[in-house]
Amino acid sequence: MLRVLAVDDEVPALEELAYLLRQDARVEHVSIAANGVTALQDMVQMIGAGERLDGVFLDIRMPGLDGFDLARLVGGFPSPPRLVFVTAHEECAVQAFELEAVDYLLKPVRAGRLAEAVRRLEAASAPPGANGADDVIPVELGGRTRFVPQQAVWFAEAKGDYVRLHTVDGSYLVRMSLAALERRWESSGFIRVHRSTLVSAKHVSELRYDGGRVLLTVGTETLTVSRRHTRQVREQLVRQFRADTPGVPR
Structure with a gap:
């Protein structure tokens, strides 16, 4: 079961993403954050409390700390969560995968496509040798x-x-x-x-x-x-x- 964080500065998009994630039986818990700074603070707090975080569903264009900046900071964690970018900007895909993203979703997010992203996240989060993820x-x-x-x-x-x-x-x-x-x-x-x-x-x-x-x-x-x-x-x-x-x- 996955524990994930959804991050988006657009409240309706964030609520819709969190709702869809909560409908997936493979997702145990969904936290939300309305901007990059809050997301970073929440992740640091989770790690400090010994909580597991398997993945972050992350918007790219956000004021202040944008998705790519946040992803680079997360990459410095001892055991960083996997990243799934969720954005309206198709042209950022290559840069997202350079940051070792598991998947890249375009808004508006479809339930079927999100389910595939969850499958990839689940495969990527499994112990080495436990899956054959088609990256x-x-x-x-x-x-x-x-x-x-x-x-x-x-x-x-x-x-x-x-x-x-x-x-x-x-x-x-x-x-x-x-x-x-x-x-x-x-x-x-x-x-x-x-x-x-x-x-x-x-x-x-x-x-x-x-x-x-x-x-x-x-x-x-x-x-x-x-x-x-x-x-x-x-x-x-x-x-x-x-x-x-x-x-x-x-």
């Missing part, structure tokens, strides 16, 4: 936003302040650090094989040795595993194989 990453393509599902990603490469996602359909550049992506997908079978490369274990079809190097076949690509990561990669791939193969001892 998505938004990428900008010629004025359009395309959502790339985690399941489609073969591997990701660090490119300065960006990450390039490689899929069967091509590659996409996203403004995000590889470390942030690794944290986000750590329970979904993604393995660090090099300081600049993160690989989806389920897309690895071969591991081989070549002149002292360890090579992986991932999709249609061949990647080199660094010496530092070789043992960990081998062990993690074996665990993945055992977990995915019925009848094989774990």
Whole structure:
């Protein structure tokens, strides 16, 4: 059961969001805050009292402390709650996901779409390895936003302040650090094989040795595993194989 906080400076929108959340059987408790400052104070108080907070449903454009500023502050908490942005502004999606948001809802919020956001929040809040959340990453393509599902990603490469996602359909550049992506997908079978490369274990079809190097076949690509990561990669791939193969001892 989830404990969440809804934040919006527009009272009718806040009341409607809280009402819809309370109708969801997966939501145990809903707190509300009418601005970013109050929300931050409430979260600090909850943490101080030892209360659990699983997620924050957060408007973006608010006076004073806006949603993005609040999200950055929340990210500094020891165990930050997951974020779901709820806004009328479609153009902010990429920035929201750079802040590791679980979902991005457009107003007016539909009950069915909110239920999907709650499902994603529930999956993201579960202990590592307890779910297979189908996370998505938004990428900008010629004025359009395309959502790339985690399941489609073969591997990701660090490119300065960006990450390039490689899929069967091509590659996409996203403004995000590889470390942030690794944290986000750590329970979904993604393995660090090099300081600049993160690989989806389920897309690895071969591991081989070549002149002292360890090579992986991932999709249609061949990647080199660094010496530092070789043992960990081998062990993690074996665990993945055992977990995915019925009848094989774990």
